[in-house]
Amino acid sequence: MKTQELLTLQGLHQYLKxxxxxxxxxxxxxxxxxxxxxxxxxxxxKHYVMRTLFTIQAIPTSTISAWVNSQHQKEHQAALNQLTxxxxxxxHTLPGGMQGIKLNESFRANLKTAxxxxxxxxxxxxxxxxxxxxxxxxxxxxxxxERWECVxxxxxxxxxxxxxxxxxxxxxxxCGLVSKNGITAAGFQFLLxxxxxxxxxxxxQYLDSAESLGMDLVEILSFLFQLSYSTFGxxxxxxxxxxxxxxxxxxxxxxxxxxxxxxxxxKFYPTQLAINLASGAKQEELDHSKSSGYIIVETNYRxxxxxxxxxxxxxxxxxxxxxxxxxxxxxxxxxxxxVQQAFTNGITANKIINFIRTHAHPEAKKKVTTPIVPSTIIxxxxxxxLERGRLSCSDGVLYNQILSSSDFEAxxxxxxxxxxxxxxxxxxxxxxxxxxxxxxxxxxxxxxxQKD
Amino acid sequence: MGTRRSGENLLILxxxxxxxxxxxxxxxxxxxxxxxxxxxxxxxxxxxxxxxSIAVIASHVNKSCYxxxxxxxxxxxxxxxxxxxxxxxxxxxxxxxxxxxxIETRVKELVQEMATADIHNHVDQDLRNKGQAKSRILVIKxxxxxxxxxxxxxxxxxxxxxxxxxxxxxxxEKDSGFLQQACDITGGIYLKLxxxxxxxxxxxxxxxxxxxxxETLILPPKAKVDYRAACFCHRELIEIGxxxxxxxxxxxxxxxxxxxxxxxxTLRIAKKKKKA
Numbered sequence: 001m002k003t004q005e006l007l008t009l010q011g012l013h014q015y016l017k018x019x020x021x022x023x024x025x026x027x028x029x030x031x032x033x034x035x036x037x038x039x040x041x042x043x044x045x046k047h048y049v050m051r052t053l054f055t056i057q058a059i060p061t062s063t064i065s066a067w068v069n070s071q072h073q074k075e076h077q078a079a080l081n082q083l084t085x086x087x088x089x090x091x092h093t094l095p096g097g098m099q100g101i102k103l104n105e106s107f108r109a110n111l112k113t114a115x116x117x118x119x120x121x122x123x124x125x126x127x128x129x130x131x132x133x134x135x136x137x138x139x140x141x142x143x144x145x146e147r148w149e150c151v152x153x154x155x156x157x158x159x160x161x162x163x164x165x166x167x168x169x170x171x172x173x174x175c176g177l178v179s180k181n182g183i184t185a186a187g188f189q190f191l192l193x194x195x196x197x198x199x200x201x202x203x204x205q206y207l208d209s210a211e212s213l214g215m216d217l218v219e220i221l222s223f224l225f226q227l228s229y230s231t232f233g234x235x236x237x238x239x240x241x242x243x244x245x246x247x248x249x250x251x252x253x254x255x256x257x258x259x260x261x262x263x264x265x266x267k268f269y270p271t272q273l274a275i276n277l278a279s280g281a282k283q284e285e286l287d288h289s290k291s292s293g294y295i296i297v298e299t300n301y302r303x304x305x306x307x308x309x310x311x312x313x314x315x316x317x318x319x320x321x322x323x324x325x326x327x328x329x330x331x332x333x334x335x336x337x338x339v340q341q342a343f344t345n346g347i348t349a350n351k352i353i354n355f356i357r358t359h360a361h362p363e364a365k366k367k368v369t370t371p372i373v374p375s376t377i378i379x380x381x382x383x384x385x386l387e388r389g390r391l392s393c394s395d396g397v398l399y400n401q402i403l404s405s406s407d408f409e410a411x412x413x414x415x416x417x418x419x420x421x422x423x424x425x426x427x428x429x430x431x432x433x434x435x436x437x438x439x440x441x442x443x444x445x446x447x448x449x450q451k452d
Numbered sequence: 453m454g455t456r457r458s459g460e461n462l463l464i465l466x467x468x469x470x471x472x473x474x475x476x477x478x479x480x481x482x483x484x485x486x487x488x489x490x491x492x493x494x495x496x497x498x499x500x501x502x503x504x505s506i507a508v509i510a511s512h513v514n515k516s517c518y519x520x521x522x523x524x525x526x527x528x529x530x531x532x533x534x535x536x537x538x539x540x541x542x543x544x545x546x547x548x549x550x551x552x553x554x555i556e557t558r559v560k561e562l563v564q565e566m567a568t569a570d571i572h573n574h575v576d577q578d579l580r581n582k583g584q585a586k587s588r589i590l591v592i593k594x595x596x597x598x599x600x601x602x603x604x605x606x607x608x609x610x611x612x613x614x615x616x617x618x619x620x621x622x623x624x625e626k627d628s629g630f631l632q633q634a635c636d637i638t639g640g641i642y643l644k645l646x647x648x649x650x651x652x653x654x655x656x657x658x659x660x661x662x663x664x665x666x667e668t669l670i671l672p673p674k675a676k677v678d679y680r681a682a683c684f685c686h687r688e689l690i691e692i693g694x695x696x697x698x699x700x701x702x703x704x705x706x707x708x709x710x711x712x713x714x715x716x717x718t719l720r721i722a723k724k725k726k727k728a
Contacts, residue, residue, distance in 0.1 A: 047661055050660055069669070
C-alpha cells in the first residue's frame with residue numbers, strides 16, 4: 001500500500017513539509033534551495049514572501065490579513081499555512097504583545113542573494129573554463145535519454161541491467177516499483193507518468209534512502225537544487241563540491257541527470273532532465289523528448305507496435321502475447337491469459353487502455369470516426385477485469401441461535417441501519433456482521449436483553 | 453500541487469532614464485540606486501514563475517530604445533565573444549544575472565551617449581507583443597508630461613485597452629495626467645510617490661501581482677482622474693475647446709490650420725449663420 005500512496009505524492013512542498021525543522025533550517029542556507037522552495041509556493045504565498053523580503057521587523061498578523069480581500073480569506077489562510085508549515089514564516093510576538101510574523105532569517109538572506117547578487121558563487125570561487133570537447137545540446141539530450149532508459153529497462157526487466165550500479169539497483173528495488181516477479185502495479189503506473197514526474201519520483205526515493213547510505217540530506221538537496229537552476233549546455237566544475245555531493249554526482253550521472261566525460265573529469269554538464277526539476281516545470285518543456293506513439297490495436301485483438309526499442313516492446317509484452325518480431329514492427333495478441341496475467345500483477349484495465357491511448361500511433365489517431373482503441377477491446381478488457389471480481393472476501397462475525405424472530409428482526413434492522421450487515425437469512429435466523437460493527441451490535445444485543 | 457498556475461506573464465517595463473529629470477531626487481537616491489531598484493524588481497518578477505518574461509524599454513532624452521527583450525538573449529554572445537562573462541560571479545541565479553548584465557551595460561551605453569539636454573518626456577509604448585495573452589505594461593516616470601506627445605500616447609492607451617493589456621504607472625512627485633488616464637482606461641494601477649525612497653518596496657507591493665492575483669490582493673485604490681485635456685497651443689487644462697476633426701488635437705482658440713496635422717478648416721457653420 002505504501003507505494004500506492006507514494007506514487008500520488010508529488011511536489012516539493014509536500015516533501016519539505018515532511019522534513020524535520022533542523023534540516024529545513026539548514027537547507028535554507030543555500031540560495032538555490034530558497035529559490036526552489038519559493039517557486040513551489042502558491043501565487044499568494046509568493047507575494048507574501050516578496051512583501052516581507054525587505055522588511056526587517058516583524059509584521060502583525062492583522063496587517064497581513066488586511067492585504068487580502070474579505071472574500072478571499074480562504075486563500076489567505078492556505079498561503080499562511082503553507083508558509084508556516086515549511087518554516088519560511090515564523091510567528092513572533094511583537095513588543096506590544098500582538099501576534100506577529102517574521103520571515104526566516106537565513107531564508108531571507110539567501111533569497112536576497114539569489115535575487116540581488118552578492119555572497120559566494122553557487123559553484124565555489126572557481127569559474128568554469130571553456131571545454132575543449134564541448135558537448136552539443138543534442139549530444140547531451142541523447143546521453144541523458146540513454147541513461148534514463150537504462151533505468152526504465154531495469155524496471156521492465158528487459159535485460160541490460162548490468163549498466164546500473166548496485167546502489168541504483170537497490171534503490172529501484174526498494175522503492176516498490178519492481179518485485180521478484182517483475183514489475184509491480186506501482187511500477188506500471190510509474191511508467192505511465194510523464195518524464196519529469198518520473199525523475200522527481202525517483203529522486204524523492206533517492207532522498208529517502210540517502211540517509212541510510214550515510215549521506216547528508218542537506219548537501220544532496222542543495223546540490224540538486226543547484227543543478228536544477230543551472231544553464232543547459234554549460235559546463236560546471238566539480239571543484240568545491242563536498243565528498244557527499246561528488247557521490248551524488250556519480251549517482252545522478254548514472255540516471256542521466258548529469259553528463260560527465262569520465263569519472264575523474266573535473267567538469268560536468270547538467271541535462272534537461274535535471275534543469276527546472278524543482279521549479280514546477282512540467283510536461284510541456286519535455287514533451288518533444290517523448291517519442292511519438294507506436295501502437296495500433298485492431299478489433300481482432302491484434303496489437304501492432306511499430307518500434308524497435310526493447311523497452312517499448314517489454315512494456316507491451318506486459319499485457320499481451322507477443323507473436324512476431326519484424327524489423328521495426330512487433331505483433332502481439334491480446335488474450336484472456338495475457339491480460340489476466342497483467343491483472344495479477346496489479347495492472348488494471350483502465351491503465352492498459354490509457355497506455356494504449358497515450359502511445360497510439362499517429363495513424364490510429366488520424367481517423368476521427370473510429371476510436372483509438374476499438375470499443376470491443378475496451379469492453380472485453382473490462383469484462384475480463386470483472387471476472388476477477390466475482391468473489392470478494394470480507395471478515396465478519398456470524399450470529400446464530402437467535403431464539404425469536406422478533407429478536408432477529410430487531411438485530412437485523414439495527415445492523416442494517418448501522419451499515420454493517422453483510423448477510424442475513426431470516427429463515428435460518430443467521431446474521432453476518434462485519435468486524436468493525438461487531439462491537440456495536442454486541443452491545444445493542446446486551447442492552448436489549450437487559451430491557452427484557 | 454493544488455495551486456492554479458497563472459501561465460505566462462509578460463511585463464513590459466518602461467523606465468525613465470533621463471538623468472536630468474532625476475536630478476532633484478539625487479539627494480535621496482542617486483541614479484545608480486534607482487536603476488538597481490528597478491533591476492531587483494525585474495528579478496522579482498522573473499522569480500515569481502519560470503515562465504514569466506520581461507521587456508524593458510528606456511525612455512530617454514529624445515529617444516527610446518529596448519534595454520532588454522526576450523529576443524535579446526543572443527545579444528551578449530554577439531557583443532562579447534568571451535563566454536565567461538555570463539557566468540554568475542556571485543550567489544545570484546544565473547538567468548537573472550545574465551539579464552541584469554545586459555541591462556546594466558545598456559544603461560551605461562545610453563548615459564554615455566547622451567549629448568543634448570532637451571528635456572521632454574518620451575513615453576513610447578511599444579505594443580509589439582500585443583499577441584501575448586497576458587501581458588501588462590508598467591511605466592515608471594519622473595519627468596513631467598508634455599502635450600507634444602498627446603496623440604501617440606492616446607493611441608497607445610486605446611490600443612492597450614483593445615488588446616486588454618493594463619497599463620500601470622508609478623510616477624514620482626508630480627502627477628501625470630496622461631498616465632492617470634491610461635491607467636483608468638485600461639484598468640491598471642496608478643500610484644504617485646512623494647519621494648523615490650522606498651521605491652522598491654512600492655514596486656514589490658503594488659506592481660508585482662499580475663492580473664489574476666489582483667482580484668485577491670488589496671491594492672492602491674483608483675484615484676480620481678482629471679480627464680480635462682490640455683490644449684496644444686498653450687498647454688493649459690481646458691474644459692471646452694476646439695478639436696480637430698482629423699487628428700483630435702485640442703486648442704483653446706479657433707485656429708484656421710490644425711497645428712498638428714496641417715488640416716485646413718473652413719468655418720462653414722459661421723458662414724451659414726451669416727447667410728441666414
